[in-house]
Amino acid sequence: MNDDEPQIDDDVRKDAEARGRRVVADVLDAAEIYERLCSGDGREGSTPPENTDTAGQQPTSKRKSAMLRAMADEVMQEFDLLADVHGNIYRYDGATWKMLTHPQFERLIIDVLGPKVYKQTIRGEVSKLISLLAQKEDLKWGRVAPHEIPCRSGVLNLKTRQMRPHNREDYLEAVLPWDYDSNAECPYWQNALETWFPYYGEALPDPRAVALQQFAGYCLLPHAKFKRALFLKGPGDTGKSEAVWVLRQLVSESLCCSLGVEAMDDPRQRYVLQGKMLNSTTEISARALISDSGFKQLVSTEEPVLIDRKFHDPFTYTPVAKHVFATNSLPRVPKRSAEIFNRLLIVVFDRVLPDEAQAPDFRDKIKSELPGVFAWAIEGARALIELKGKFTDPPSTAAVLAEWVSESDAVTDWLEGNLDLSKGGRLPLAYLAQLVATAIKQPVSSKDVGRAARNLGLPVAKVRSNLMGRSPMYCILDHAVVHPIEFTARDGEDNL
Numbered sequence: 058m059n060d061d062e063p064q065i066d067d068d069v070r071k072d073a074e075a076r077g078r079r080v081v082a083d084v085l086d087a088a089e090i091y092e093r094l095c096s097g098d099g100r101e102g103s104t105p106p107e108n109t110d111t112a113g114q115q116p117t118s119k120r121k122s123a124m125l126r127a128m129a130d131e132v133m134q135e136f137d138l139l140a141d142v143h144g145n146i147y148r149y150d151g152a153t154w155k156m157l158t159h160p161q162f163e164r165l166i167i168d169v170l171g172p173k174v175y176k177q178t179i180r181g182e183v184s185k186l187i188s189l190l191a192q193k194e195d196l197k198w199g200r201v202a203p204h205e206i207p208c209r210s211g212v213l214n215l216k217t218r219q220m221r222p223h224n225r226e227d228y229l230e231a232v233l234p235w236d237y238d239s240n241a242e243c244p245y246w247q248n249a250l251e252t253w254f255p256y257y258g259e260a261l262p263d264p265r266a267v268a269l270q271q272f273a274g275y276c277l278l279p280h281a282k283f284k285r286a287l288f289l290k291g292p293g294d295t296g297k298s299e300a301v302w303v304l305r306q307l308v309s310e311s312l313c314c315s316l317g318v319e320a321m322d323d324p325r326q327r328y329v330l331q332g333k334m335l336n337s338t339t340e341i342s343a344r345a346l347i348s349d350s351g352f353k354q355l356v357s358t359e360e361p362v363l364i365d366r367k368f369h370d371p372f373t374y375t376p377v378a379k380h381v382f383a384t385n386s387l388p389r390v391p392k393r394s395a396e397i398f399n400r401l402l403i404v405v406f407d408r409v410l411p412d413e414a415q416a417p418d419f420r421d422k423i424k425s426e427l428p429g430v431f432a433w434a435i436e437g438a439r440a441l442i443e444l445k446g447k448f449t450d451p452p453s454t455a456a457v458l459a460e461w462v463s464e465s466d467a468v469t470d471w472l473e474g475n476l477d478l479s480k481g482g483r484l485p486l487a488y489l490a491q492l493v494a495t496a497i498k499q500p501v502s503s504k505d506v507g508r509a510a511r512n513l514g515l516p517v518a519k520v521r522s523n524l525m526g527r528s529p530m531y532c533i534l535d536h537a538v539v540h541p542i543e544f545t546a547r548d549g550e551d552n553l
Contacts, residue, residue, distance in 0.1 A: 128179075129186040132169045137225065140191040143372035152207070152223040152232050154198075156332065199279040199377060200228050204442045206277050206435070207232040215439045230332045233277060234309045235431040243429030245422045246303070252414070253296040253406060264451040265404045269300065271448050272402060274438025276304055276335050276379045283446035284357045284400055286380040290387060290457060291406030297383040298339050299419055300406075304381055306427055307434055308334040314378065317341070318388050322351025324365035330355070330376040331364060337381040345388040346508070347397060356380060356400050387461050389505075398462060403454040467497040468509040476515075479537035483522040486510075486531045492538065507531060 132138070137149035146162050147154040157165065166174055166183055174180040201207065204215045207229050211220040220237065223229070254263035272287045289297035305313045314329040316336050321327060330336060354362055355376060365371035390397050416422070423430065441448070471493045476484075486503040494501040510517050516534040521527060 125182055125186050128170055128173065128183050129190055132166055132183070132187060133191065135169045136165060138187060138191045139193055139196070140188045141196050141372075142192065142194055143370065144188055145372075146188060146191070149225050152209075153229045154225075196228065198228050198230050198375070200226065201279055203278070203280055203282060205279075206237075206438065207279055208236055209234055210236050213237050213435070215435070215442050229279065231279075231312050231334055233307070233431070235307075235428060237432065237435060238428055239432060241429040241432045243423075243426040243433055245426055246430050246433065249296065249299070249419070249423075252410070253300075253408060255408065264449050265453070267449045268402060268404050268451055270433065270437035271441045271444075272379070272381070272437070273304055273307065273434035274436070274441050276308055276381075277434055277438050279334075279377060281356070281359045281377045281379065283441065283448070284359075285402045285448055286352075286356045286400055287382070288387065288401055288403045289381070289383040289406055290385075290403060292385055292409055294409050294415065295406035296408075296410065297406040301337050301339055301381055301383045302420065303423060303430060305335060305337060306423070307431060313337060317345065318347045318352060318382065319345045320348065320351075321355050322348040324363040324371065325367060327351070327355070327362065327376075328364045328366040328369075330378050331374055333376070333378045335381065336378045337383075339383040341382055341384040341386070341388050347388050347390050349390075349397065353396055353400070357396065387457075390461070398458055401458070402448050402450065403457050404451060405453045405457060407453075467499065468493055468501060468505050469513060471496055472506070472509055472513060472515070475539050476533070476536045477539055478535060480535055482535055482537040483520055483524070483532040484536055484538065485522050485525045486517070486533070488522075488524050489533065489538075503531065 139147040139149065139154055141147075146157045148157055148165070162184060163180060166180055166187075170183070174183055201212055202214075206213045206215065207223070207227070208220065209232060211222050212224075212227065213220050218237075218239065223232075250266050250269075254266045256263040269287075272285070275283055275285070289300060291297050312332070312334040314333045314336050315338050316327055316329055317338055318341065354360065355378075359375065359377070361373035361375045363371060364374045472489070475492075486506045489506045490501045490503050493506060507517055510533050515536065517531060518534055519529050519531050520534070521529050522532050
C-alpha cells in the first residue's frame with residue numbers, strides 16, 4: 058500500500074460495501090417485481106398458466122394484486138391521502154387537504170417506494186390503486202359550523218371565541234394565515250377608514266364602513282351562504298383599490314383569484330375558483346355585461362358548477378369564494394335580471410384624496426398591522442353571524458342602484474320603444490347601434506344591440522340591407538325604426 062494513500066478504517070469500508078449491496082439489492086428487487094408483474098413468475102423460459110401454482114407460489118394474478126396492494130398500503134401509511142370521484146388526489150398536512158398535481162403524486166410514490174416504482178408501468182398501477190382505495194364518494198369540503206373560521210393554529214368559534222384543534226374530518230381546502238388575537242390593534246387602518254368615510258369615528262359610524270367590515274368578515278367564513286357580492290364604486294384616488302388589496306391580504310394572495318363578471322358562466326375560466334376564498338378585480342369596463350346565470354350561480358346558490366379546465370377532465374365543484382369588484386363605472390346587467398341587483402352590496406368611495414393626502418407607504422404600514430386588521434374583520438364576521446347574514450346597506454346604495462338599473466336596460470328599452478313591425482324590413486345592427494348610442498349618450502356596439510334583440514325575441518340574421526351597402530350583415534328582420542334618421546357607413550361594416 059502506498060504510504061501517501063489515505064487509510065480507510067475497516068468499519069467504514071464494510072459500511073460502504075453494505076450500502077452498495079443494498080442499492081444493488083433494491084435495483085434487483087425492482088427488476089424482479091417488474092418481471093413478475095409483467096411476465097409471470099420471473100423465471101426465464103417459464104410462463105405458468107393464469108390460475109395455476111408454480112413451486113407452491115400463489116397464482117400470478119393474485120401475486121400481482123398482492124404486491125400492488127402492499128405497495129399502495131405502504132404509501133398510504135406514510136401519507137394521509139384522499140381521492141374524490143373525479144380522480145383528484147389530496148394530501149392532508151395537519152390542517153388542510155392540498156390537491157396534488159400528477160407529477161407531485163408520482164414523486165410522492167417514488168419517495169416512499171424508491172427503485173421498486175422506477176418503471177412507469179408499475180408506478181402507474183400503484184397510483185391507480187391508491188386512487189381507488191383512498192376514494193371518498195360523499196366528499197364535501199369545509200365541514201365546519203357556519204360560525205367557525207379556520208385559522209392557522211386551529212378553528213375559531215365566533216360565538217365562544219374559543220379555538221379548537223384542526224381535524225382531518227373538517228375537510229378544509231384552506232386556512233387563513235393568521236392566529237386570532239383579540240387585543241391586536243390597527244390604528245393606521247382605522248385612520249384610513251376615517252379618511253375614506255369621514256363619519257366613521259362618530260357615535261353612529263358611517264354605514265359604508267360597517268358594510269365593509271361585515272364583508273371583510275364574510276371573506277373569512279368558509280362558506281358562501283349569505284349570497285352577496287361587494288362592489289366598491291368611485292373615481293380614482295378614493296381608496297377603493299387599497300381596500301381590495303387589504304381584503305386579499307387577509308385571506309392571503311395564494312387563496313385569491315381574478316375572474317371577471319362577464320366570464321362567470323364559462324366553465325373553462327372559472328377553474329380559477331377551485332380552493333380559493335376570494336375573487337377580486339379592480340378594473341371593469343362599462344361595456345362589460347354581467348353573466349346572468351353564472352353570476353347568480355356563483356354568488357347566490359352555493360351549488361356545484363361545472364369546471365372544464367383545458368387539457369383536464371371536466372368535473373363539478375362547489376365554490377365558496379367571495380366576490381369583490383372595484384370599479385369607476387358599473388358593468389351592464391341583462392334585462393329582467395332583478396335577482397342580480399338583489400345580490401349586490403355597494404359601497405361608494407366618493408372622497409377624492411389630493412396628492413398630499415395620499416400615502417405612498419400605505420401597504421407597508423398595513424402589513425405590520427395585519428393581525429389587528431384580522432381581529433377587526435373577525436368582529437365584522439361576528440356581527441354578520443348575529444344578524445343571520447343580513448348586511449348593512451348604506452343609504453347611498455339606493456341611488457346607485459336606481460341609476461344602474463336604468464342604464465343597464467337602456468339598449469333594450471330603446472329597442473322596445475322605437476321599433477315597429479314591418480314585413481320585409483332589414484335593420485342593420487351597426488345602424489341601430491349608432492341610433493341607440495346617440496339617444497342614451499353611451500358607447501353601444503353591434504353586439505350590444507344583437508344581444509338585446511335576442512333577449513327580446515326579435516329575429517336576427519345575416520342578410521343584405523339597402524341601408525348600409527351591399528355586403529351581408531347582421532340585421533333585425535321584419536322591423537322598422539319609428540323615427541328613422543339617415544346614417545352612412547362603410548359597406549358591410551358590422552362587428553358582430
